[in-house]
Amino acid sequence: MSTVVLLLAGLPLAFALWWLFKDLIVRSPLDNIPGPPPQSWLSGHLPRIFHRHEGWKLHDELSENYGGVSRIIGALGVKYPFFIDVTTHSVASRFQKRVLYVYDPLALHSIVIKDQAHYEEAPYINTINTLMFGPGLTTLPDEPHRRLRKMLTPVFTISHMRHMTPIFYQVAHRLRGGIGKQVSQSSGDVDVLNWVSRTALELVGQGGMGYSFDPLVEDAKNVFGDSIKGILPAMFALASYLFMTPYIVKIGSASFRRWVLDNLVPSSKVQRLKNLIDVLDSESKDLLAKKRKALEDGDEAVKQQIGEGKDIMSVLLRANINATGVDQLSEEELLAQMRGLIFAATDTTSSALAQTLQLLSEYPEVQEKLRQEVIHASGGDIETDIAYDELVDLPYLDAVCRETLRLYPPATDIPRHSVKDMVLPLSTPIRGVDGTYMNELAIPKDTRLIISIRGCNRNKGIWGDDAYEWKPERWLSPLPNTVTDARVPGVYSNMMTFLGGSRSCIGFKFSQLEMKVVLSVLLKNFRFSPSGKKIVWNLGPAKYPTVGRESTHAELPMKVELLKA
Structure with a gap:
C-alpha cells in the first residue's frame, strides 16, 4: 500500500x-x-x-x-x-x-x-509597448496595422518631406547657435551626443507633432522631453522583471492594478517608470487636445502652431476626420501614434548622427571633402540652406550616411x-x-x-x-553584383537597417532628411576632431557611446572648432 x-x-x-x-x-x-x-x-x-x-x-x-x-x-x-x-x-x-x-x-x-x-x-514586448504607449503601429495585428499604415503613409512621402525641410533647418540652426555659444565660451570638449540627442527630440517634436521640446540652449528643461528621455533607462533598470507583464495584466481590472501599483509597490525603480509614463500620458493628451482645437478653429489657428499644421500629427488628425467606419482611429490610437513616434525616433536618430560625427572626426579627409560639397551646394554661402531636392541628391553626403548606417546601424x-x-x-x-x-x-x-x-x-x-571597413566611396560607383543579386529584403539601400516588408520603419525617409539637414549645417560651421579620450560604443536597443568601458553615462566628447565665415 x-x-x-x-x-x-x-x-x-x-x-x-x-x-x-x-x-x-x-x-x-x-x-x-x-x-x-x-x-x-x-x-x-x-x-x-x-x-x-x-x-x-x-x-x-x-x-x-x-x-x-x-x-x-x-x-x-x-x-x-x-x-x-x-x-x-x-x-x-x-x-x-x-x-x-x-x-x-x-x-x-x-x-x-x-x-x-x-x-x-514576442508577446511580452507587445504587452509592454501597449501598456506604455497604447495600440500603436508596432503592436497592432496585421489588419489594423495595415489600415493605420495606409493612413500614415502620405505623411512620409517625398512631397511632404519637402514641407518638412524648412522646419528641420530651423532646428539645425538653433543647434548651430547652441554649440557655437558653448565653443566660444569654453575651451573644453563638447559633448556632441548631448546636443544631437536634444536635436533629435526637437526634430521629431516639431516635424512630428508641431511642438517644441527644447530651445537648444544650455540647461533647458522640459518635463515632456525629460520623461521621454528617461523611459528607456528606467525600463532597463527593471529588465529582469518585465517578462512577468503578460501575467500581471490578467490580475483584476486596470483600476485595481493601478491601486496596487500606487499603494503596495514601494520599489523606487517601479515608481520612477510609472511616473515617467504618467507624464507622457498627460502631456500627450494635452497636446492632442490643443491640436484638435486648432483644427476646429480653422486655418488661421493652425498656422499659428509650430510648423503651421504640416507636422505628422496634424496631417494624421485631418486624415482621421475624413475617415469613416473602421478606418477611423480612436482617441487612444491617435495618442499611441504620437507617443510611439517620439519614442522610436529619438534615440535611433541621435545614435546615427553621433556615430557619423565621430567617424568624420577620425577621417578628416572625408570630413573636408564632405564640407566642400555642402558649401558648394550652398553657393559658397554658409548661411544659405540647400533645397530639399539638391540636398538628398548630394552624392558624397548620401554616401557617408549610407555607409554609416550600413556598418553601424543604430x-x-x-x-x-x-x-x-x-x-x-x-x-x-x-x-x-x-x-x-x-x-x-x-x-x-x-x-x-x-x-x-x-x-x-x-x-x-x-x-x-x-x-x-567604413568606405563611403563604395557608394559612388555601381555596387558589386553580389549586393544586387543577394536581394536583401530591406526597405533601404540593400540593407536591413530599417528592416523590410510591411513592418519596416515607416519613417526612414524622415530620419534620412534629419541626418542630412543637421550634417549640412554643422559641417559648414564647425570642424570636429577626436577628444583624445577612449570612446566605447555600448550595445543596446539603440547603441550609445561612453568614455571608457566602466562608465554608464552616455556621452561623446569631441573637440569642436568654429570655422571662420
Missing part, C-alpha cells in the same frame, strides 16, 4: 520534472544547426549577446564563423528573460533552450516579407518568434552538425529568432572582403 501511495505521490513530481526538462532530453530539428558552445549551461549565450561590451564579439563571431543561420543557447532561468514567452505553456517558450541567429537574405525575406504574419514580436538586431511550424529557406546552404548540407530548415512553433541587422549589413559574401 505504501508503495502505491509513494508512486501516486511521485507522479506529479515526475510530470513536473518532465515538463521542465523535456526540452533538454527530446531532440529538436534545430539541434543540427551549428553554433558556438555556451560558456554557461544555465544561462547559455544570453549574458554575452546582450552584454553592452561583450555582445559585439559574439555577434561578429556568429557572422564570421557560422552560416547565415546559426543556433545559440538561451537561458534556463528567468534572470535573462529576453525571449521568454510566459503566455504559452511550451517548454521551448519558457526556457528557450534554442534560439536562431539569422542573417541569410532568403531566410530574412521569408521572416519579414513572405511569411511575416507567422513571425511575430539597432543591432530585432527579435521575432514563430507562431506556427515553418520551413525557412536559405540562399546559401549551411552544413549541419552531422555534416549534411541544408537548403532549408524546419522551424518548430515557438522558436525564437534574432534578425541580425548587423550580420546582414556586414556579410562579406555580399559586400566583399572590405565589408568591415
Whole structure:
C-alpha cells in the first residue's frame, strides 16, 4: 500500500520534472544547426549577446564563423528573460533552450516579407509597448496595422518631406547657435551626443507633432522631453522583471492594478517608470487636445502652431476626420501614434548622427571633402540652406550616411518568434552538425529568432572582403553584383537597417532628411576632431557611446572648432 501511495505521490513530481526538462532530453530539428558552445549551461549565450561590451564579439563571431543561420543557447532561468514567452505553456517558450541567429537574405525575406504574419514580436514586448504607449503601429495585428499604415503613409512621402525641410533647418540652426555659444565660451570638449540627442527630440517634436521640446540652449528643461528621455533607462533598470507583464495584466481590472501599483509597490525603480509614463500620458493628451482645437478653429489657428499644421500629427488628425467606419482611429490610437513616434525616433536618430560625427572626426579627409560639397551646394554661402531636392541628391553626403548606417546601424538586431511550424529557406546552404548540407530548415512553433541587422549589413559574401571597413566611396560607383543579386529584403539601400516588408520603419525617409539637414549645417560651421579620450560604443536597443568601458553615462566628447565665415 505504501508503495502505491509513494508512486501516486511521485507522479506529479515526475510530470513536473518532465515538463521542465523535456526540452533538454527530446531532440529538436534545430539541434543540427551549428553554433558556438555556451560558456554557461544555465544561462547559455544570453549574458554575452546582450552584454553592452561583450555582445559585439559574439555577434561578429556568429557572422564570421557560422552560416547565415546559426543556433545559440538561451537561458534556463528567468534572470535573462529576453525571449521568454510566459503566455504559452511550451517548454521551448519558457526556457528557450534554442534560439536562431539569422542573417541569410532568403531566410530574412521569408521572416519579414513572405511569411511575416507567422513571425511575430514576442508577446511580452507587445504587452509592454501597449501598456506604455497604447495600440500603436508596432503592436497592432496585421489588419489594423495595415489600415493605420495606409493612413500614415502620405505623411512620409517625398512631397511632404519637402514641407518638412524648412522646419528641420530651423532646428539645425538653433543647434548651430547652441554649440557655437558653448565653443566660444569654453575651451573644453563638447559633448556632441548631448546636443544631437536634444536635436533629435526637437526634430521629431516639431516635424512630428508641431511642438517644441527644447530651445537648444544650455540647461533647458522640459518635463515632456525629460520623461521621454528617461523611459528607456528606467525600463532597463527593471529588465529582469518585465517578462512577468503578460501575467500581471490578467490580475483584476486596470483600476485595481493601478491601486496596487500606487499603494503596495514601494520599489523606487517601479515608481520612477510609472511616473515617467504618467507624464507622457498627460502631456500627450494635452497636446492632442490643443491640436484638435486648432483644427476646429480653422486655418488661421493652425498656422499659428509650430510648423503651421504640416507636422505628422496634424496631417494624421485631418486624415482621421475624413475617415469613416473602421478606418477611423480612436482617441487612444491617435495618442499611441504620437507617443510611439517620439519614442522610436529619438534615440535611433541621435545614435546615427553621433556615430557619423565621430567617424568624420577620425577621417578628416572625408570630413573636408564632405564640407566642400555642402558649401558648394550652398553657393559658397554658409548661411544659405540647400533645397530639399539638391540636398538628398548630394552624392558624397548620401554616401557617408549610407555607409554609416550600413556598418553601424543604430539597432543591432530585432527579435521575432514563430507562431506556427515553418520551413525557412536559405540562399546559401549551411552544413549541419552531422555534416549534411541544408537548403532549408524546419522551424518548430515557438522558436525564437534574432534578425541580425548587423550580420546582414556586414556579410562579406555580399559586400566583399572590405565589408568591415567604413568606405563611403563604395557608394559612388555601381555596387558589386553580389549586393544586387543577394536581394536583401530591406526597405533601404540593400540593407536591413530599417528592416523590410510591411513592418519596416515607416519613417526612414524622415530620419534620412534629419541626418542630412543637421550634417549640412554643422559641417559648414564647425570642424570636429577626436577628444583624445577612449570612446566605447555600448550595445543596446539603440547603441550609445561612453568614455571608457566602466562608465554608464552616455556621452561623446569631441573637440569642436568654429570655422571662420
